[in-house]
Amino acid sequence: MTAAVFFGCAFIAFGPALALYIFTIATEPLRVIFLIIGAFFWLVSLLFSSLFWFMARTITDNKDGPIQKYLLILGVLVSVLVQEMFRFAYYKLLKKANEGLRSINPDETAPSMRLLAYVSGLGFGIMSGVFSFVNTLSDSLGPGTVGIHGDSPQFFLNSAFMTLVIILLHVFWGIIFFDGCEKKKWSALLVVLLTHLLVSALTFISPHYGINLVSTYIIVVLMGIWAFFVAGGSCRSLKLCLLCQDKDFLLFNQRSR
């Protein structure tokens, strides 16, 4: 497969995440650290879910057949559960760290919980996306023909778009989740968990990319709108921003110059 496929899919999957990183995170050291810690938490959650799947497989003695498929589905669902648990654990850790920072240094402005929600969501998303897609990407540089055995020739493109949507979803889920935890709105946490399960379950109908992708993108748009309002945006602020009439934003830009 060509370099065009490699670069195209790489930028489709990771372009927005890279842009978000460069413009919002790379400038502040503390945010980079929280991003990496978030990625680490996702990694640990993946470790636990893989351990569960591995143990389930050894218990059933690695027999082939439909049981492997069911075990895989169970593994995916458990993994989603564990990821959300670790998101909650990260929230708790950040809460403690914030209190610690504030008690030591009351003058210095510690990052707000909303910002940390965004950073943690992005950390989870980047790690999740990278782990899902990077092996496929590196295979796309090698020789081969996609879909020669009758599978869909859009394998790489579909994976790239799926990875992109997962990264964005993690960002929005992070924001909504942390806000739910802050305001003790446990229904928000439940919705995040359910939509995550729904998105993963939708991928089970794998060769039918159309339904899969379209519904996931609808979900991401809905989540995005919800996260926007949760993070403090409003229709008015959006209008001001789009018409470049947002005085605070313009003043902020001028100040940093």
Add this chain to the structure above:
Amino acid sequence: MLTFMASDSEEEVCDERASLMSAESPPPRCCQEDRQGLEDGEGADQWRGQDSEDDFDEDPDHYVCGGVPGQPSGLEEELTLKYGAKHVIMLFVPVTLCMIVVVATIKSVRFYTEKNGQLIYTPFTEDTPSVGQRLLNSVLNTLIMISVIVAMTIFLVVLYKYRCYKFIHGWLIMSSLMLLFLFTYIYLGEVLKTYNVAMDYPTLFLTVWNFGAVGMVCIHWKGPLVLQQAYLIMISALMALVFIKYLPEWSAWVILGAISVYAAMVWTVGMAKLDPSSQGALQLPYDPEMEEDSYDSFGEPSYPEVFEPPLPGYPGDDLEEEEERGVKLGLGDFIFYSVLVGKAAATGSGDWNTTLACFVAILIGLCLTLLLLAVFKKALPALPISITFGLIFYFSTDNLVRPFMDTLASHQLYI
């Protein structure tokens, strides 16, 4: 080894150290001081002066500019947190760059993954029929390697103690010569072979000569800080590649584990012996610049990281002095982090997940170590926590996560 470098108030210690440091390669300094090597005999005043010149233009609110003597001690904790995050990132960048160089080379140049003999420090072969024998051989290899390290450390400490500075200078210069010229030549040759690029000998000679000469100047004398750090990253990467090539499989992992245990042990022993009431009188002044490669015989590298662990005697009180000039990380730490990640890349059967997991684990370990450094304000070994995390994540990702992710990817399931 991780320390904070504060300015030295004791002039005599300063002079000694200044004259010693002039010929050594300064450690990978990610902070913006201009602490390049001084000429022999330059005074401590000039040394400090050079530091205060270097201001942190880009982020004044994040750092305390050097050269402010006698700060009130109440500002200390604020400083701890203010410079904490920035220093962590300043260490992340060179560590990441070194790992990127090593992983890129491992994945593209086949030479460094081919088995082509072993070092004399690991004489036992791993081509044995039984698993038990292989394990035994790797443990023996590790024991030999660690004893070589201990012997070299003692030798260097003795040299340092009896002020044989010229010998140490000569050793460092010879080792960096060998790294910058011979190893670069071999590396360049292999890269050119991989990409099938023909280069004539005059061009090759010119390239290697320029690279090596500028490197020697930058490391041992003066040069732009960024260039100096780039060279230190390059030589750490070259050394790591040599280790990845010549250490047999299991021995490499056991050695990594043993090195971190050794570093932790030496640090605890050093801390136990450190008597706060006798500041600097009994301990040797800590010298992180002593991380350099040393070579026994031509072409056979001996252990590089020896110098740091047994000298944790950096008097604790000095760290409360004024100029906080940032955190230093030893070259040996760079080398071993890169060996771990490189080995993960080499043996991970084309799998990038293992490499990335080890990378994140090492960065988190470094974060934790720096956090402990900020809390305890003492020199700390940088290896144990990171290498432990790296090893845990390597083995668990390779055996547990990889099958899971591969199965998911083949069915195009997303979690």
